[in-house]
Amino acid sequence: MAETLRFHYEVDGNNFTSAGAASVEVKRKLRQLGFDAETIRRVSIAMYEGEINMVVHARGGSADVYVDKDCITIILADRGPGIPDISLAMQEGYSTAPDNIRALGFGAGMGLPNMKRYTDEMKIETVLGKGTTVTIKVYTNGANKL
Amino acid sequence: MKQYKHSVSLDLEKCKGCTNCLKRCPTEAIRIRDGHAVINSDVCIDCGECIRRCPYQAKKANFDRYEDIDAKKYRIALPAPSFYGQFVDLDDVDYVLQGLLDIGFDDVFEVARAAEIVTEYTRRYMSEQDISYPVINSACPAVVRLITLRFPYLCAHVIPMMPPIELAGKIAREEAIAKHPELKPEDIAIVFISPCPAKASYVKNGFLGEKSHVDYVVSMSDIYFKLIGVMKKNATPKATSQSGMIGMSWASTGGEASALFNDKYLAADGIENVIHVLDEIETGHFPMLQFVELNACPGGCVGGVATVENPYIARVRLQALRRYLPVSQNRLEKSDNEGYPEEILFPKDLEYRPVGKFDDDLTTAMQKMSEIEDLAASLPALDCGSCGAPTCRAFAEDVVLGGRSIDECIVYMRERIQKMVQYPGEE
Incomplete structure (x- = not known):
């Protein structure tokens, strides 16, 4: 059994133009490892949404990616304001993104719902005023919800 | 393979x-x-x-040279629309077409004509029900090859329609035979006048297993210098252009997309920009887009390395040239109102052919990745290129996967030499 590969990324909250860079990097690595196209796509979309969320709502954070043969786990942790009502935040179309972010085409209220849709497991831990940690898992064989 | x-x-x-x-x-x-x-x-x-x-x-x-084309053949020049933007003080495309005849071509067929037909079919394709948005153009062979190597999920988004150069080659040969029934298909040499090496490779390799209708690809700059010698413009040209605004617009970025009369499009040019856009599309970032026009060269085909003129100047000239042209001169017959002729569709699906996979076995690939990560973290991160690799990360891959020696890194070597000098005999 191969050891788990771990990649760590700092997501810069002050530089909106670089948001999404870490998920592109992860996509490249998964391709080099030889994962199938569908797995790579699910991981990169879910991680991309998570990265954008951290930049929009929490001034950045960190992303840790763990690659095992059968599972890819991503832990996105920020020190932002926290999510007051998770079930509301999970509703498609619900967004608290500010206007200037919406002007860029974000803030459609699909971030968290897409992360759930494209992954096999998702866990949100949030403390108001302290921050949010979202853990998502994509199984590479079977357990495919799509 | x-x-x-x-x-x-x-x-x-x-x-x-x-x-x-x-x-x-x-x-x-x-x-x-x-x-x-x-x-x-x-x-x-x-x-x-x-x-x-x-x-x-x-x-x-590497292009074919004009001199290498068998002069006994019936030689048909296929000028790319970007060619017209190369000439100073040109007010009519006909002078260029006449010039091509004057330097020895037997006939001319404008790729812009075929582009107008491809535009018509693309509009039809865009109105189909079950297509994957955004549709990505297939005209730039460098972009299509990039997608097949790196963007598995986007292969199905590329419009399955042959690029104008292919259609132009086919129609040109058919028209020549109709005009000169004594000609056999093999007596004809179809010669594309290209702005870029990607088109030359496209023709040499064929596409999706099919041989190209084009026989030779010559460089635009090669033909340009032959042409300016004969383009005196003192006689009225006998050749007449049969392309309109739309066909000419394909020469620069946004031209192909804007001709679809669908404003939900994006046009990106320059290979690095193209890669950024593809990465974002693959991540599902632009759900509102319906069409994406990508060109590897800055400014579109006018920015190809075989052109002679600055791409922005060429674009301005094309704007002037197309000004009083009809919108399009190549439209489909009234009877052609659904479906697609076989020759315009891809002969088979675009296939993802990944490169750069570390190993077929996932466990081995993961071990190698782990070694590469460790090594990359110990390298200076200067990306100086002295080792012969573009980045420290690429060098780490070369060491682990390609057996290069770590000693090729001059920073690492310098540190080692300093240690040897400080503590002689310890190595």
Whole structure:
């Protein structure tokens, strides 16, 4: 059994133009490892949404990616304001993104719902005023919800 | 797998082994070995960026030469629309077409005509029900090759329609035979006048297993210099252009997309921008888009490395040239109101052919990745290129996967030498 590969990324909250860079990097690595196209796509979309969320709502954070043969786990942790009502935040179309972010085409209220849709497991831990940690898992064989 | 034939080559005498091309290759296909650049043909997409960057003109695009075309054949010139933008004080495309006849071509067929037909079919395709948005154009062979190598999920988004050059080659041959029934198909030489090496590779390799309708690809600059000698413009040209605004617009970025009369499009040009856009589309970032026009060269085909004029100037000239033209001169017959002729569709699906996979076995690939990560973390991160790899990360891959020696890193070597001097005999 191969050891788990771990990649760590700092997501810069002050530089909106670089948001999404870490998920592109992860996509490249998964391709080099030889994962199938569908797995790579699910991981990169879910991680991309998570990265954008951290930049929009929490001034950045960190992303840790763990690659095992059968599972890819991503832990996105920020020190932002926290999510007051998770079930509301999970509703498609619900967004608290500010206007200037919406002007860029974000803030459609699909971030968290897409992360759930494209992954096999998702866990949100949030403390108001302290921050949010979202853990998502994509199984590479079977357990495919799509 | 058949080796892909490329159209970029190196003049060993001129190459200094500097890092200009190395650093700018968008697919990291170049390494410096034994003092000069070496291209990995599995990864190269013939975008021509290295030709554009080389300060010593050591990188060359390989085209057929006009002189090499059998003069006994019935030679038909296929000028790309970008060709018209190369000429100073040109007010009518007909002078260019006449010039091509004057230098010895037997006939001319404008690729812009075929482009107008492809536009008509693309509009039809865009109104289909079950298509994957956004639809990506198939006209730039460098972009199509890039997608097949790196963007598995986007292969199905590429419009399954042959590029104008192919349709132009086919119609040109058919029209010539209709005009001269004594000609056999093999008596005809279809000669594309190209702005870029990617089209030359496209023709050499065929596409999706099919041989191209084009027989020769000559460089735009080659023909340009022959043409300016004969284009006197004192006689009225006998040749007449049969293309409109739309066909001419394909020469520069946004032209193909804007002709679809659908404003949900994006047009990106320059290979690095193209890669950024593809990455974002693959991540599902632009749900509102319906059409994406991508061109590897800055400004579109007018920015190809085989052109002579600055792409922005060429674009302005084309705007002036097309000003009083009909919108389109090549429309489909009234009876042609659904479906697609076989020759315009891809003969088979675009196939993802990944490169750069570390190993077929996932466990081994993960072990290698782990070694690469550790090594990359210990390298200086200067990305100086002295080792012959474009980045420290690429060097780490070369060491682990390609058996290169770590000693090629001059920073690492310097530290080792300093230690040897400080603590002699401990190594």
